[in-house]
Amino acid sequence: MKKDIILAGVGGQGILSIATIIGYAAIESGLNLKQAEVHGMSQRGGDVQSHLRISDKEINSDLIPQGGADVILSVEPMEALRYKPYLSSEGWFITNSTPFVNIPDYPDMEVIISEIDKFKNKVLLDGDKIAKELGSARSMNVVILGAASSFLDIPYEKLEEGIKFIFARKGEAVINANLNAMKAGREMAEKSK
């Protein structure tokens, strides 16, 4: 078993939380893991990515080779496209559809959607909308994690344990909001498959 996952987004959108949940679930499932992340200047509203590698064998490189990723999991549509060179030909492209516009030359959404249409295996969902409807707008990242959850080869219960683990200090309400967010994302992805 091997899953190489590129997590993408804009600094502050919560991809490191997703990485921590998946990482916790992978370790609890007895798998090996390497996860490279971005700290420092780029976190100030710039593009950020994390390379998350899970395997039942020894993992060498901390970075995923280009053309080797099994999943791109992105909380922002243009950022998802930035990592196209990493995706393998059979890989899954899973992204939030709501753009994060903090640059003057953000492209037309139509062009972005037409680029996304070119992927063979894809899930496009409005994580911001789903999270808002659930009454927890800040859980958008976990909605997207839910959408990707059936492509990770990790038991769903382990991801739930991951959520309980990382939000433990924030109390029951936050944990439940995130468990619901993950479930809603998963259901939405099942429908659109």
Added chain:
Amino acid sequence: MKKLLLLGNEAVGQGVLDAGLSGAYGYPGTPSTEIIEYIQRNPEAEERGVHKTWSTNEKTAMESALGMSYVGKRTIVTMKHVGLNVAADAYMNSALTGANGGLIVAVADDPSMHSSQNEQDSRFYAKFALLPAFEPSNQQEAYDMCFSAYEISEKYKIPAMMRLTTRLSHSRAGVVKKEAIKENEMHLPEKRDQFMLLPAFARKKYQHLLAIQNDLNKESENSQYNVYTDGKDKSLGIIVCGLAYNYLMENIKDAPIKHPILKISQYPLPKKQIEKLVSECDKILVIEEGMPFVEEMLKGFLGKGINIKGRLDGTLPRAGELNPKLVRNALGLQELRSESIPEVVSGRPPALCTGCPHIDTYKMINAVTAKYGKGHVFSDIGCYTLGYMPPYNAINTCVDMGASITMAIGAADAGFFPSIATIGDSTFGHSGMTGLLDAVDCNANVVIVIMDNDTTAMTGMQDSQVNGKIEKICMGLGVEKEHIRIVVPLSRNHEENVKIFQEEIDYKGVSVVIPRRPCIHVYKKSMRK
């Protein structure tokens, strides 16, 4: 045994704690910051009373660590690569004084300059100082090497460097802990002159340092971290250092490559293994993260004799960090199929956050400086360096910690007016105070803007040592009280702030203007509590 999921930096933090650490010193700097942060939030470190507060700069940190080593305790000092320039005086001389308690100098290099002004390679410093260095290839080694580095440090009574690079510092993996070692009892150096570098003593110590180089080479030759793997195909031999080993293995684990491989993670370079590889193989490929340190040494000035491939002949790029693809190309393996980035994707550079106090400060500065023409504002290192970018276009320089103030002095000395510096509170504490003393001493016609956001923001909200002390420091250095002006950078204060700033520009002498408002992230955090 259960594994801990740790960043490379955190593995070093846990490693030194388990290896008997009594005190950690450092100044925040990407990619090194998480070593101290990990120790700071570790309950056991708290319980043991391990020293773990940030220092004012890397030099004070290095010297404090040296003091802890002097009394026989194990200690670590952490910094980013350019921080070692600041600590270099202490580091170079610590090679002569040596250590008493184990002393690790952990330096995180940033090839490709993700968050840095240059990509200097700290291995050159270790060689320059004639000191041993460890370069872990993964998180487990980073942990284990803390034990080994302390052993070497105490066996030879010298500091040992731990050289990390961005991708290891900021990558997580499982780490298995070892049995923890107790902290050292306090004990003074056996010889009273050990830390005394009067010339007569220093000469003897230098002879001693030269004399132990052979022993350090033997340590490298016998190191568990330097591994020679023989292969049948001697048309090529591969030398691979630190983290680069992972990129090599990533590419050859399924490929039919049977070249001999020498993995190097402990320096000085192990002579015996290199001699064997070079004498048996037709060509040598050197794969190293950072500058061509090993490659240059093997190649020599004229490049005659050994056939060496690497960063110098274009087999690998001369600059920037490595990745699996670059190493694959260097091995001559077929490229993995991969598509290009769609043209529609725009760049998304980092920017000042919405609500950032620096934005209002730059608006104030721009409103005043516009009439004087371009190029009047010298700046420094921190979030506010992003003020160079549009729409602000407010600053013109970023060189090294503290250079804003001193460059403004030099320009003012040449008759340039107005000459303005912008510097953050933490950077002012790090290396701005001495420059301000220079300004006062020669009564330079400068305006120093100390942008006080209550934290070391860029590296992730570490305490700033000058917090609550800035006006007192300025007065203490001799700035006149009436020319230390505090403003609150908010749009509703804009007109008033512009007026104050103009007054200080018009004053002929040293002015300090302090725009004071917490970093928006500090503010949000305090609101949530």
